Amino acid sequence: MKRSRFTESQIVSILKEADAGAKIKDLCRKHGISDATYYNWKAKYGGMSTSDLRRLKETEAELSQYKKMYAELAHENYALKDLIEKKPLRPLDKREAAQHLVAKHELSKTKACAAVQLSRSSWYRQPSQQAVRDQPVIDALNTMLKKYPRWGFWMCYDRMRLDGHAWNHKRVYRVYTAMKLNLPRRKKRRLPQRVQQPMVVEARANAEWSLDFMSDALYHGRRFRTLNVLDEGVREALDIVIDTSIPGARVVRTLDRLIEWRGKPDAIRVDNGPEYISQVFSEWCEKHGIKLNYIQPGKPNQNAYIERFNRTYRHEVLNAYVFESLRQVREITRAWIIEYNEERPHDSLGKIPPAMFRRQVENARNSTLELCH
Template identity: 45%
Template sequence: MKRKRFTEEQIIGVLREQEAGAKGADLARKHGISEATLYNWKAKYGGMDVSDAKRLKGLEDENAKLKKLLAEQMLDAAALRELLGKKMVGPVAKREAVAHLRAVMDLSERRACQIVGADRKMVRYQSCKPPEIELRGKPRDLANERRRFGYRRLFVLLRRDGEPSGINRIYRLYREEGLTVRKRRARRRAVGTRAPILIEAKPNARWSLDFVHDQFACGRRFRVLNIVDDVTRECLAAIPDTSISGRRVARELTVLIATRGKPRMIVSDHGTEFTSNAILAWSKDHKVEWHYIAPGKPMQNGFVESFNGRMRDELLNESLFLGLDHARSLIAAWVQDFNTRRPHSSLGYLTPMDFAKTITATGSGAPLSDGSAPAPLAQPAPHGVAETYEALIAAG
């Protein structure tokens, strides 16, 4: 029967017999090997003694170990390159990394855990918590309805609907569902010194006016005249049209005053509609102080600028206007929602309508987000001022 394995001593012994004069065919038949194997032994071990053969065997074994270590190091480096850019913080991220290495590089679970630095028990752990399918669906549905709302406003809306979960739980589900709002990159603006403008802490103390522009689906452009109450943050009017002149602005202000009352001050920029003779005559006839901000300083009219940003982010950039009537209906519905349902962060997440009722009834500011006593909105007038009954707040 042909032998499967010969030691180095046996191979050297067979070669010594051949060197002594024995024929190769007889040696092959005697030891149960082929003549080709005998020639291979002679090429490898010819002229060696037993110690040389053992030393060669040891070098081969050591070389094989080094090759294995090098291959493992290269495999580890390739695995780490595969995980480049992934954060290995937390058990969830480590589980995902192990699953990725096993799927992409066909590594074993033990090897993948060694590379990632994860415990195999942690990787195999199955959570016993309920899936929270219903709770996950609530913020997802709200986020689909209001795509530019962050988790804080979604949390306020969920609390209104009776959801008892805390804000940290809502934030975790918000992140796991991938509902994070993508921030639009804005142009950097220089920030200088800012002097506060004092206004009364009551509705109609000061209004702000500005225009925002957009276009229809056909490409025709239109503009929206926005009028905002700086104290209550209410949108008093949002008037879309293809052309709005100074006379149209004066006419809309007259209609608004008839229903809401006269403001003490109106703030605007130096647009041609606001510096026209019609506006100058209107402010003189109605005895309303009209304040123009400094040229190139839109943040002096920051309340309406902030409102314009919210309108563009949540409505104009998210809607396709088919015509002027369609734009008017959508803008009117959004303004109604803004005043009555949308929580405003600077008002303690109250709506502008609720905040207006609060300061009208109590003369104080919005309650804090944790439900504690409301913080005072107005500060007492300085000594020596004749109108001591008027509370003034820094609004600039």
């Protein structure tokens, strides 16, 4: 693998120049890199600090050790790796793959058949000429489609049954697809059925978090996004991530950092955005044992806590200032989060700040536990 001429620290400094307001094209021309290289760096190192880079290097060192552990493979595994290019699918293909293992890698017939999941009887059985056996079906399909070129499979099959052909529909469809007569239809991507989740949340920390994205622009027109994380049980703002793009991997990295500081939530409430329905995010939640509560599409009121928080954040920060750089947005937002959690009274919490409410809940819970003991 070609080694990059930039170190991780240099890459982070280049990304910080972009956050300060430098244009991407000017930045790429200055450092002699392409736009694709810049966005690959941003997806991998965006929002990282020196400590994050150190942790990334340690992880890469561990991965290199694991790679060395798997460097020595057994003779049968090496043979299977050489077989990957053949992609055995049908019994005929599996038979050819098994013959390849026996001839080139000198495996026994038993091991070769077991490796490609082929029965011993299929090894010794002589393959039949399928094209000759299916020739009547091919001729019938060609005759039908020559006369009715716009008919689909089921229309052709029903007509063939009326004409007296007794072929099974599975056999006809296999020949139909082998002749590449089936035209794929583009289907609209549909979300799974979402069940409405109740808005009842236990009044304690880490009972349920909610996430949502917002969008705004700097003074010179450059767009940026914010990822807002709220603890619904105590209405406390945990973090607001600000960047020009926040992919699913960045969301996972942010939640890992919050869990190290705050602890793991029991559940997370999100909408159906692409970052939340991505495989990276769903697998991360399953790995950590966190329940995912998706709201129904087009029903933002089912995520009312974070929507109310977004309104406050937009009214008091995004609409109140004219930002010149992402650094300025982050600094003002960081100060506002402290003010929101420590000083700003919250009506639903008895007109006290969220941090004070969380401490009261924790003290009451600790007192109850002491009485029980």
